[in-house]
Amino acid sequence: MKYIIAIIQPHRLDEVKKALEDADVHLLTVSNALGRGRQMGFTEVYRGAKEVCGLLKKVKIEVACNEDFVEPVIEAIIKGARTGNIGDGNICP
Amino acid sequence: MNSGDTVWVLVSAALVFIMTPGVALFYGGMARRKNILSILMQCFMIMCLIGVQWVIYGYSLSFGPDTGHGIIGGLDWVGLKGIGLGPHPDYGSTIPHQAFMVFQAMFAILTPALIVGAFAERIKFSAFTFFMLLWATLVYDPIAHWVWSTGGWLKKMGALDFAGGIVVHVSSGISALVMSALIGKRLGYEKQAFTPHNLPITMLGGGLLWFGWFGFNAGSALEAGGIAANAFVTTNISAAAAGLTWALIEWQHHGAPTVLGIVTGAVAGLVSITPACGFVGPLSAVAIGALGGIFSYLAVTALKPRAGYDDSLDVFGVHGIGGMWGTLATGLFAQKAINETGSNGLFFGNSALFLIQGLYLLVCLAYAAAMTWMLFILADALFGMRVSREDEMVGLDLTQHHEASYTVLE
Numbered sequence: 001m002k003y004i005i006a007i008i009q010p011h012r013l014d015e016v017k018k019a020l021e022d023a024d025v026h027l028l029t030v031s032n033a034l035g036r037g038r039q040m041g042f043t044e045v046y047r048g049a050k051e052v053c054g055l056l057k058k059v060k061i062e063v064a065c066n067e068d069f070v071e072p073v074i075e076a077i078i079k080g081a082r083t084g085n086i087g088d089g090n091i092c093p
Numbered sequence: 094m095n096s097g098d099t100v101w102v103l104v105s106a107a108l109v110f111i112m113t114p115g116v117a118l119f120y121g122g123m124a125r126r127k128n129i130l131s132i133l134m135q136c137f138m139i140m141c142l143i144g145v146q147w148v149i150y151g152y153s154l155s156f157g158p159d160t161g162h163g164i165i166g167g168l169d170w171v172g173l174k175g176i177g178l179g180p181h182p183d184y185g186s187t188i189p190h191q192a193f194m195v196f197q198a199m200f201a202i203l204t205p206a207l208i209v210g211a212f213a214e215r216i217k218f219s220a221f222t223f224f225m226l227l228w229a230t231l232v233y234d235p236i237a238h239w240v241w242s243t244g245g246w247l248k249k250m251g252a253l254d255f256a257g258g259i260v261v262h263v264s265s266g267i268s269a270l271v272m273s274a275l276i277g278k279r280l281g282y283e284k285q286a287f288t289p290h291n292l293p294i295t296m297l298g299g300g301l302l303w304f305g306w307f308g309f310n311a312g313s314a315l316e317a318g319g320i321a322a323n324a325f326v327t328t329n330i331s332a333a334a335a336g337l338t339w340a341l342i343e344w345q346h347h348g349a350p351t352v353l354g355i356v357t358g359a360v361a362g363l364v365s366i367t368p369a370c371g372f373v374g375p376l377s378a379v380a381i382g383a384l385g386g387i388f389s390y391l392a393v394t395a396l397k398p399r400a401g402y403d404d405s406l407d408v409f410g411v412h413g414i415g416g417m418w419g420t421l422a423t424g425l426f427a428q429k430a431i432n433e434t435g436s437n438g439l440f441f442g443n444s445a446l447f448l449i450q451g452l453y454l455l456v457c458l459a460y461a462a463a464m465t466w467m468l469f470i471l472a473d474a475l476f477g478m479r480v481s482r483e484d485e486m487v488g489l490d491l492t493q494h495h496e497a498s499y500t501v502l503e
Binding site for chain 2: 044045046047048049050051052053
């Protein structure tokens with residue numbers, strides 16, 4: 001068994017779900033997450049006071065699967081979550 | 094008696110009433126999620142506490158027959174004794190005396206609720222309740238008497254305050270400043286982020302304030318006539334001009350206008366026009382609102398960080414500064430052509446009014462600040478004003494009221 005964790009942009013969730021279904025993967029867990037990459041997040045301003053929170057909303061996907069499904073799951077997530085920006089498809093084994 | 098006037102004043106009383114839940118939501122959204130209920134509870138407690146205090150003795154101290162020097166009303170009207178269904182010649186000669194009394198009750202409730210933002214997220218509820226009862230009795234009631242009652246010493250001098258720039262906003266604003274300085278900063282202030290947890294709630298509260306303010310200002314005419322219409326119109330203009338000003342400044346300074354900014358600006362504009370709304374014209378209202386927005390913005394973004402007090406939700410910056418500016422602006426922009434019972438201001442050929450307004454402002458600032466300081470010492474000695482360090486970290490909702498707004502599980 002492998003436990004696959006993926007952090008994606010929230011607006012790609014539907015595409016990732018669809019790609020996983022196409023790969024015959026139906027079991028997944030989704031949660032809201034906050035995070036940042038090299039580009040950092042926004043600076044928030046409240047009544048002139050700047051708050052450098054620097055975290056953006058992400059979606060975390062978790063899939064548990066057996067060895068045969070590892071590659072199809074990873075490929076499906078990368079395909080569905082592709083945005084064309086920096087950070088696409090990074091894998092940390 | 095005039096049925097149109099009576100309807101307007103009763104409806105206005107209901108409009109002013111909604112401002113207290115409005116200010117609760119306005120502040121509540123700005124607090125952190127662990128403290129929103131404590132803010133709502135403090136405001137609701139004031140609605141109940143002062144709602145009773147006003148009937149038992151507050152109205153009598155404020156508007157009862159003067160005891161001799163224009164300082165305080167007597168106890169003749171305790172328990173609303175003699176407050177009949179007919180008119181009182183000085184307090185709305187065409188409406189029932191009880192309509193005037195209940196209209197004023199809403200002001201007495203709103204004023205202490207405004208201060209809640211200053212010590213948000215760290216005050217002990219028992220000390221708060223005790224303090225607010227004394228504050229309403231020893232700060233609000235006397236100042237209302239000086240300015241609005243027949244025989245009040247400031248009223249006799251000719252000071253103008255149409256709907257409560259001094260009585261409501263300056264008194265609460267300066268008290269907020271004193272309170273925030275005495276109670277101290279929140280744990281972690283200037284070290285960690287204090288971000289508003291729910292700005293849609295703040296916007297809802299700000300909207301209710303603007304809506305209720307039509308009753309607050311236009312209702313203060315005490316009749317359904319031209320002066321009420323003038324106050325209604327100038328109120329809307331000033332709020333709009335100040336909200337716009339604040340948003341434009343933010344756009345220039347930070348690259349984007351914010352919801353919190355535009356709503357705060359509108360409230361600053363409403364405060365600024367309050368003392369002037371029945372005495373000034375529409376273009377004066379634009380100037381009063383726009384400048385009120387600028388002064389308030391400077392107080393919140395420049396003065397507060399430099400002076401280092403933690404007026405958590407900017408009661409002083411919005412109500413204190415806006416109220417002071419509005420009081421002085423009345424001395425500049427007032428016109429007898431608009432309201433013949435008022436006076437001309439500096440821009441209309443009369444410098445005396447401006448000086449009276451300035452004196453009036455100083456007296457009320459000094460009185461409210463000194464009394465708040467003394468009442469703080471008393472409440473602190475008896476109850477301890479501030480919650481423990483642990484309670485502050487856990488949040489006031491759980492530690493003071495044993496409930497929570499947002500749960501982890503449903």
